Structure formats: structure tokens, C-alpha cells
Amino acid sequence: MILKDKTGEGKLGDNKILEVKEICKSFHQPQSGILAVLNRVSFELGAGETTAVVGQSGSGKTTLLSLIAGLDNPDSGQVVLAGEDLCTMKENKLARYRAQKIGIVFQQFHLMPHLSARENISLPLEILKQDQIQRRTDAMLEKVGLGDRQHHLPGQLSGGECQRVAIARALIIKPALLLADEPTGNLDMETGEKVSKLLFDLVAGENKTLILVTHNLDLANRCNSILTLDRGRLV
Numbered sequence: 001m002i003l004k005d006k007t008g009e010g011k012l013g014d015n016k017i018l019e020v021k022e023i024c025k026s027f028h029q030p031q032s033g034i035l036a037v038l039n040r041v042s043f044e045l046g047a048g049e050t051t052a053v054v055g056q057s058g059s060g061k062t063t064l065l066s067l068i069a070g071l072d073n074p075d076s077g078q079v080v081l082a083g084e085d086l087c088t089m090k091e092n093k094l095a096r097y098r099a100q101k102i103g104i105v106f107q108q109f110h111l112m113p114h115l116s117a118r119e120n121i122s123l124p125l126e127i128l129k130q131d132q133i134q135r136r137t138d139a140m141l142e143k144v145g146l147g148d149r150q151h152h153l154p155g156q157l158s159g160g161e162c163q164r165v166a167i168a169r170a171l172i173i174k175p176a177l178l179l180a181d182e183p184t185g186n187l188d189m190e191t192g193e194k195v196s197k198l199l200f201d202l203v204a205g206e207n208k209t210l211i212l213v214t215h216n217l218d219l220a221n222r223c224n225s226i227l228t229l230d231r232g233r234l235v
Contacts, residue, residue: 017176017209018045018068023077025063037063038074039232045177050203050210052220055229061213064229065179068211070098082176099128103170105199107182109162111154111169117141117161118150121168128173140168143202160191167199171206178203180212184219196222 025038038060045051053061066072068079070086079086081101086094111120122137130136141147144164154162163183170178183199184192196219203210212223220226228235 015047016044017047017049017082018211019078019080020044020064020068021078021080023064023067023074023079025060025067025072025074037232038067040077041229041232041234042077043227043234045209045211047209048207049225050200050212050223051225051227052212052214052223053227053229054214054217054220059229060232061229062181065181065211065213068177069102069104069179070094099124100173101176103173103175103178105163105166105170105178105180105183107185109154109159109166109186111162111165113154116151116153117146117157117165120154120165121172124169124173130173136172140172144168144198158191159187160195163187163195164198167195167202171202171208174206176209178208178210180210180214182214183212184214184216192216 020041020043022040022042023038024040026034026036029035053064055061067074073087084097089097118137121140122133125133125136141150144167146161146164149157149161184196187195200222214220
């Protein structure tokens with residue numbers, strides 16, 4: 001299935017970044033046996049496209065995100081990112097490819113508590129041993145408005161500031177794909193609005209491809225397209 005935008009028109013040409021092909025995923029539960037979570041899910045995304053994944057709790061949203069992130073393997077099907085099939089990669093290659101190509105923003109921030117805002121942001125570059133780390137970190141701090149808070153630890157920052165650090169950390173590697181799992185779920189309405197505006201402004205400014213899992217339909221409607229999951233199927 002090729003994603004459609006809200007007018008019903010196809011959005012993809014030859015610039016597709018992500019192909020999810022007929023993926024299925026199930027889990028074994030001791031009491032009830034096999035639980036099918038995803039059933040033949042397929043879609044594609046082009047460069048610069050943004051899509052929201054919505055659905056009731058238990059519909060498979062988080063599982064889908066984990067498979068796309070290469071954090072788990074489907075029972076069958078393919079996840080192809082920038083021409084590479086994540087499902088067939090050896091673990092070492094997958095870990096490095098994931099670190100280079102995928103940025104993730106979590107609801108719970110997942111910052112390193114003993115590192116400053118600056119150190120959290122620059123950490124992916126340090127791990128990948130990239131060049132111009134200081135310059136790139138300075139630029140990203142400026143983009144998320146945290147230049148004056150760069151030396152503060154996460155425990156000294158507000159929830160909104162922590163999520164700004166998390167967004168900066170995810171984007172600093174210039175990923176092919178950005179994944180966001182309920183990025184405003186832990187924030188009050190006013191802070192969530194500011195953080196979501198920052199996220200979409202940065203995604204648009206850097207022409208990033210975004211998949212956003214959310215229960216917030218106002219947030220979902222900011223995306224080019226919306227995928228609705230119902231009991232593991234796209235509807």
C-alpha cells in the first residue's frame with residue numbers, strides 16, 4: 001500500500017526512504033498462547049514525508065515502531081530503510097546502521113542522567129566518532145533554544161527542556177528516518193504545543209522523514225498522512 005495524503009493523492013515517487021512490506025508479528029503468552037500483534041502491514045514513505053500512526057491501546061503501534069527501528073524482527077515481511085533490508089542484517093551491522101540512519105524520540109526522554117544537556121546531544125556523534133562535534137552540537141543547541149541550559153543535567157531541566165534535548169539528540173546525526181513515540185505524552189498542554197511546534201519546524205527545515213505514534217489527533221493531523229491500526233491491521 002502506498003500512503004495517501006489527506007486529499008487522497010499519492011505522495012511517492014522515486015524518493016522513497018522506507019518500505020514496510022507485509023510484516024507480521026506475534027508473541028507467545030503463557031496463559032493464552034499466540035497473540036497476533038501485526039498482520040500483513042505494508043506502507044511506504046518518501047523523503048520529507050511525515051505520517052502519524054494512531055489507534056487504540058493494544059492495536060500494535062509501539063510494536064510497529066520497534067520493528068521499523070530495527071529493535072526487533074518481524075515473524076515475516078521486510079523493513080527496507082534507504083535501500084537496506086533491516087531484517088536480514090547481522091546484529092553488528094544493524095546496530096551501526098541504526099545509529100547512523102534512525103533517530104528516536106521517546107515519551108520518557110531516555111536521557112543519560114549523569115550527562116549535561118550538551119553531552120547528551122553530542123553523545124551519538126561521539127559514539128560514531130564523527131567530525132566537528134563541538135560545532136554541530138553548538139548549532140543544534142541553538143536550534144532547540146537551549147544554549148543557556150547546555151551545562152545543566154536532566155534533573156535540573158523541565159520536562160519540556162528534556163524533550164528538546166531528546167529531539168536534538170535524535171536529529172544531530174542527520175538521520176534518514178525520525179521516529180517519535182508519544183513525544184508530548186508526558187508534557188502539559190502548553191509545553192506539549194511548544195515542543196510539537198519545534199519538532200515539526202525542525203523536521204520541515206531539515207526535510208526529514210517522520211513517523212509519529214500518538215493518541216493526540218490534533219498532533220496527528222499536522223502530518224501529511226495518517227495510518228490507523230486496528231487489531232494489528234491497517235484500516
